[in-house]
Amino acid sequence: MARVFYPAENYVGTDTGYQLLPFRFIRLDDANELLVNEVGEYILAPTGTVASFVGKQLPRSSPLYSVLKSKHFLADSSSSPLLDILATKFRTKFDFIHGFTKLHIFVVTLRCDHSCHYCQVSRQTADKAAYDMSIQTAEKSIELMMMSPASHVTMELQGGEPLLAFDLIQLMVPLAKKRATAFKKSMDIVVTTNLANATDDMLRYFRDEGVMVSTSLDGPAFIHNANRPRPGNDSYELAVQNIERARNILGPQRVSALMTTTQLSLQHPTEIIDEYVRLGFHSVFLRPISPYGFAIKSAKKTGYRLKEFLQFYRIGLGHILNINRSGYSLAEVYAKILLTKILTPYGTGFVDLQSPAGAGINVLVYNYDGDVYATDESRMLAEMGDFSFRLGNVHQHSHKDIFTGDAFVKLMAASCNQALAGCSDCAFQSYCGSDPIFNHATQGDIFGHRPTSDFCRRNMTIIKELFAQILKHDSETMRIFWAWIQNSSLRQISEVGPA
Amino acid sequence: MDSKFKSSSNFRGRTRLRLTTSGLPNSALQKSIIGKVTTDPLPIAERTLRILVSERVPEKLSELNGYGGFLTRTKLATQAIPVPSVSSVSEIDHLRTNDIVVIEPNNGFIRTLYRPDSDHNVIFATERCNSNCLMCSQPPQDRDDIEALTERNLQLIEIIDPPPKRLVITGGEPTLLGKHLFKIITALRDIMPETYVHMLTNGRIFAWRAFTAEFAKLRHPDFMLGIPVYSNDAATHDYVVQAKGAFDQTILGLHQLARYGLRVEVRVVLHAITVPRLVELAEYIYRNLTFVEHIALMGLENIGYAPRNMGALWIDPYDYQSQLESAVELLSTRGMNVSIYNHQLCVLRRSLWKFARKSISDWKNIYLSDCLPCRVKEQCGGFFKWATKLHSSHICALS
């Protein structure tokens, strides 16, 4: 039988209309709407598109029709909706849940030599015995970490100032490594320290044990020292010297810095960013300040308004983009997390911006006294007398007790933004997250009130800002964003080709 | 669209390669015979499976004893040659020692199956196909050749020596072989495990999980499937491949292959039907087929079905550089591995040169006479030999 060629119309099938597949939408501005599907793929369309699309008025011949079809916004009789493909993509987006709790924070001591205004820990300047983790508590906490199903865990040593309890660290590190081997887990260890007390021996110890260092750099001297008072008022000078020393001993890839934003910081985004560039860092995290712990007690010093932060962020992001355009690779970490969710098939396991919320599911905090908390912020609340999110104690409770206990179970009800008022319809749902503890601390209940929620407004504004950049379709900006997402330099992205 | 350019020999100055010839079979040639060519006589102990190729017939016919076959340009009268042979062969210059050929009894057809000095050797699985692509360079035949070709291919695999760096399994649609394909892949795995095998397939059968599971069990150590996806729009893809439901099956097949850890590459032939939505397709591949190891964007071959469908297919490659550049930019900035095949450097935008490969198989690769003075000729992949009839209007030597 001779083969015949058929025209294109033969493969389109009869027009029997279309069915909607699940999606959400938002008005971006007066002229545009954004449609977003279940896995975060978006389509920008003129205002009114959603109404006509939902009203089954969209003609098959419209170019938008085939885009909507191939991005799983609609299905019709001419081909299969490929729901199994969509399911696989959905599973990929949520792969970050796999393994359950991956970040384990150990508060090895509450003692600290600094008095930072925003500190989320009470200042405790003495009494080692009372405020350091005991070795028994450390052992039990490490055992609890090993109960996590994750095949890879991150052990974060924190405080107060953890280096004040260096002896304890030297016992915990080998113990944790031994237990990780026994449980067939791989493990990263990080110590978050102001480095003021770091001796060369300590740094060499960290190098030899493969421990990474995360330190604070709030900006140039006048900001850093104002934010982080210490006897001698030399926190900045010490930090810079010690970052250099740590880099020399551990290697620059093993030393990272985080800034914390205060009222003073909000006035100086470009100076802070320039300081990071001056010191040779290639990423900066423009973080909002958490409204917890000490910050609330000294509200005057850290009185902080969301609007000012958003302005700070916008100026900062613009400045960072210009720095990249001039040839220096510098990623903004919060943008990178959001861009990964917006532009790639993957989700992210950043505990402050995930749904289901990171609390417990992705992070667990073991306090110096053995109490176990869902997040670091939950621990701050406890310092102020609010124990709502204390999940248990390593000396009294098993892994199962903790995760089936009332505190955790109650938290779960508000952990998925898919099921929260306001979020369940939001177009940005797959990019955003939920933070029941933030809601509790700022609005009085774990569910929160979305229209007045700072968490919501902050994320919606930043997401819209990023979309404004993306929808400019400027190829240089996009290359910068993709370099951030892939942790490579702009030059590497531009030179892509065979080796 | 005839060209004023004439084809030139490839720059090494050898006569153009050919893979087929024919002559008059003798009565001893009763069935297809595979053998390794020798242009010099061999001692008796080494003559099994060897095919002697010679201008002339030896004085004593007994000198031919023991050979698997004999090919000669000479016209034979009534001499009875004791071994299967073909005489009055029109061309024998292309046959080199250790080439592997098959000689056919009914028509005296001599086909080269394997050349040790080529990087482009192919295991031809079948002429059957369940698609019917508008631009197919190897149009299907609805004749069941699978048993015969499988037997031939298994023999071929046995006598290839030394094992090549790479082999391509192609057709038609190789997966139509079913169990026979598994036999071939198993033979390749066992006999030449270091040889990289690339299989060109429409991938549709892999939508059926049971088949993919069986395929995965073969555990070939270095295997990749090259699967075409022509559009993000199902109707357009189905139109190009002339098969309803092909897009759905192909995408599902790609996912099953990924699930079983099998390596895949996506291929896109660029022509007037695929180019308009090329950037959307690039985005679709990134979002839905993120696991693919490589994406090949390929220039159209003016052979097979393509000439008769050229009205719907032709677009000068120079005229789609904008879409090509955007698609390559999209994929490469996202960390996807992209190559451009079958395009000449004078037609490609400068930014795309680093993605261009010298992809055309040696036996069908030419340069045009206007290419001789071109400064980047060594770097450029040149043309298919049928490009003399149809190519971009923007070909010019670069200085």
Place this chain on the structure above:
Amino acid sequence: MNDDLEAISSGPTSEFSATVYLDPRIFSREAVLKASYWASGAAYVRIPESHDGRFVVEVELKQKVPTLSDPKPISIQEFLKEFCNSLMDFELRRQIEAETSKVRELILAKAFSESGVLEDEPPGTFVDPVELQKPTSLVQIIAPSRPSNQ
């Protein structure tokens, strides 16, 4: 959707407040409640009992005077425009939900089920003209339980 404008009747009752009447044949209770939820950011919202079957929503702007942090508070007219847009958007969302909730559950079920358990059979057939005329062992590989003459 042009009817909606007549389905919404709203009039400011003062510089900072208004009452909105909504036709229940056009707007669902769900849309009204959700739009009111979002309105409760900038306004106090009351939904009093209705006497004529229409939905009634009373709104009073929270911010009446400019402040340093918000020098240009929203006017009641602006607010009502946005509220109407919001109502229409939530009505659309309700329609989307009604049509897609089952499929969404299916997608999630597939995503979280054991590999292969909820997978669909591939669409269409695979065979070429030769296989169609004379089925071979190929079919058995695809569906081991199916006899080869089917």
